[in-house]
Amino acid sequence: MAQLAIYCRKSQENKDRDSTSIDEQEKEGRIKAKELDLEPLLFIEDTSSGKLDLQDRPVLMDMLQKINAKDSNIKAVFAYDTSRLYRNIETQSKFLAIVKRKNVELYFKSGRFDWTDPHSKLLHNILSATDEFFVDLTSIKIKGTLRSKAEEGKVNGAVLPYGYTKDKNNYLKIDNEESEIVKKIFDDFIDGKTSTEIRNWLIDNDIPTRYNKIGGTNKIIHKGRNETRIYDKANSTWTTGTILQIIRNPIYKGKRRWGDEFFDAPIVVDPITWEKANNSYINRNKGSLRGKSTDHKYLLTPLLQCGCGQSLNGRSNKLENYYGCAGKRYKEKKCNSKYIPVNVLDSIITKLIYGNLYSTVKESFSDNNSDKREELQTRIKSLEADLKNIENNKLSVENYLADRTYNKVQYFRQVKRLDSKANEIKIKKANIEESLKSLKGDTNILREIEELTSIAHSYIDYPFEDTHPDFMKNYTDAVFKGYLALKLPFLERQKTFRKFIKNILVKWKPESKLFEITISYKLPIEDELYLMDSLTLHVVDAKKRQTQWANTIKMEKHRKITIDDVQVRLQNYAL
Incomplete structure (x- = not known):
């Protein structure tokens, strides 16, 4: 049955101490309900000020939430006079916006509220320009409901704790x-x-x-x-x-x-x-509530990934620090990868990145990348078409609002979704345009990469500087660029790796007893594939079949192993 919401409030202001009692307000409300043939629904707020904001008047908020509900049966509201409902302009505007939007009639003892009054219409129109309050109203109701359930010992729809x-x-x-x-x-x-x-x-x-x-x-x-x-x-x-x-x-x-x-x-x-x-x-955990702390810094996390799909994380034991598959903690993962000492893998990746990145990127600037440029241009056109479709969809959403197919909540939700999607596309487009710019020969990135190792010069004392300025510096930079980078501070190398590298995939091949290391860049260049033996003594470029790194000091401890032996085995595998 259709209802009349009867709001009664006993004011706490001194001047209202002798004002109309709650009983009298309720009596007048029931008379109005009978007159309108509506079922009375009481909302009684004891000793509350009309000057308070809505969030500080729980009974009034409860009434507005019930009016705003989709299945609301409230068709009209009665209050003894306007001072019962509001005594500040913000509360008045919000209250009138709700009842007007829901087509709810408003009655006082003096008679029916006049919606043609210019002042009331202005207040309503100001608030109707935004749906923020209506969203807040729903949010407050949901939060209040969930809290009440928790207080009563009820569940609220979330996944229950185990047990x-x-x-x-x-x-x-x-x-x-x-x-x-x-x-x-x-x-x-x-x-x-x-x-x-x-x-x-x-x-x-x-x-x-x-x-x-x-x-x-x-x-x-x-x-x-x-x-x-x-x-x-x-x-x-x-x-x-x-x-x-x-x-x-x-x-x-x-x-x-x-x-x-x-x-x-x-x-x-x-x-x-x-x-x-x-x-x-x-x-x-030594007083930590966040788990065991670690004293060692791991350079390559979170870039490393094991061939089984899990992350390679930094670990330590009494002898050394190493990178190991996160899946090895869980026997059902059945990952058979081997651990790699941190100092070995950090050194290898530093040598490969700093030693080869400049020449690799420079090569990508050559005219041999016409297919790649064409592919990127096609992707840009496709993204531009997607952006145009989104703009057309936004126009449709505006039309839905105009013909009242959408209310304002639905309208703003759709606009937010479309804007978010458009933003993602714009970011993708900007990244591809940057890649295309690089392929067209922009030397800024080359200059930046070339300057990376020059930072290390400030950490090294070179001989013969008095008689031959920069001689040893330039010689070292040209011949030992990768090894020179090992002198760089941890944070400098970490910043470089995370800027240019997207992923480092390390696969253990038990049948061949070697590691496959695939380095993927954030730049428009092909992935690099390297092979490393099981003892982490030697690394070969799988495509060029060239030695890229060798641990000669460690090899001296293995008398039966020579650099040539390991190199030949890895090169043969690459073939």
């Missing part, structure tokens, strides 16, 4: 089977087991994860490599991160976190057990 489920009334309750797993995780952690050991036990015993049960897909974005992957949740496995999240989540000791607040929740482990586990975690 919990819900009853038929949506109240959070303990999952008997999963809670036993949670208790074991806490007990094992307190007993000294690592998160990896606990994780492996869960996998060995086929304990399903939360995602195994709910299914669906999950998208992971790797910003360092500009890569997005889609995973099937049904195939997800336990991770050490999940174990630590369980350990650190206070819900298991009965404190459900909601923003900055905590609400009571069913207890899975007693608070003492929870504190013991978390103290153990902090002690293991």
Whole structure:
């Protein structure tokens, strides 16, 4: 049945202490409801000032949210007089905008509100120029609803923490089977087991994860490599991160976190057990709540990727620092890649990049790139066509707004989506245009690359400078450009690598006992492929079959191995 919202408020201002009582306001409202043949719906706000903003008047906000709802049955609003509803211009304008937009009639004891009044129309039109308030109104309602559910102990649609489920009334309750797993995780952690050991036990015993049960897909974005992957949740496995999240989540000791607040929740482990586990975690990580800290800086993360698809991360043991596949922590990944010492791979990549980048880019400026230029020009034309289509779509959206197919919320949402898509296309277009500019012979990038190694000169004392200025400097720069770059500070090399390199793929080939290293650039040049033996002694350019790096000092320790032997083996593989 259609309803009349009756708003009653007892003012807290001194001059209103003797004003009309709540009972009198309600009585007048019910008379109006009977007169209009509408069902009365009461909204009573005790002792509140009409000068307050809307967000400080919860009952008035609740009434407006109910009016603004899609399935609202409220057809009219009654208040004893205007002072009951508002006493500041901002509240008045917002209130009138809502009721006007929803075609809700407004009544006072003195009579029906006159929408033809120029002042009222102006207020309404000013606010109607933007949908910001309507979005805020919905947002406040949703946040308030979710918080109320959390306070009452109900679930709110999010993925439930492992160990919990819900009853038929949506109240959070303990999952008997999963809670036993949670208790074991806490007990094992307190007993000294690592998160990896606990994780492996869960996998060995086929304990399903939360995602195994709910299914669906999950998208992971790797910003360092500009890569997005889609995973099937049904195939997800336990991770050490999940174990630590369980350990650190206070819900298991009965404190459900909601923003900055905590609400009571069913207890899975007693608070003492929870504190013991978390103290153990902090002690293991030297007081850090973010995990184990590392003293070594790893130059190539996050550029490195293993052939199995996982990242190659920096690690350390008592003997050395090395790069290892993240998947090796998880036995079900079955990654058979070998570790590579950090100093070896850092040196190799530094030598290859600084030693070859200038000549490689210069070669790309030659006239042999007509096909590449044509391809880039075709892509630019395609992106320009996409931009034109977006502009046409924006015109259509404006027409939808004009003929009221879209309301303003829908209009702004569509415009925002189209603008975001257009921005992505413009960025792609700018990147391709930069690549095309390089291929046409812009020497700025060449000059920049050439100057990279010159920075190292400030860190080296060259002999004969008094008698032969710059002689040794130029000789070193020309002959040992890659080795010279090893003298560069860590941050200088890291900045260069992240500016020019998109990805470094390292594949271990067990059948041949060698590594394949593929370097992909952010520049319009082809990927480079290098081969390295299993002992990390020698590197060959697979395309040119030329030696690029050799560890002669390490080879001296292997009497049966010579540079020629390793070089021939790698070159033969390249053939």
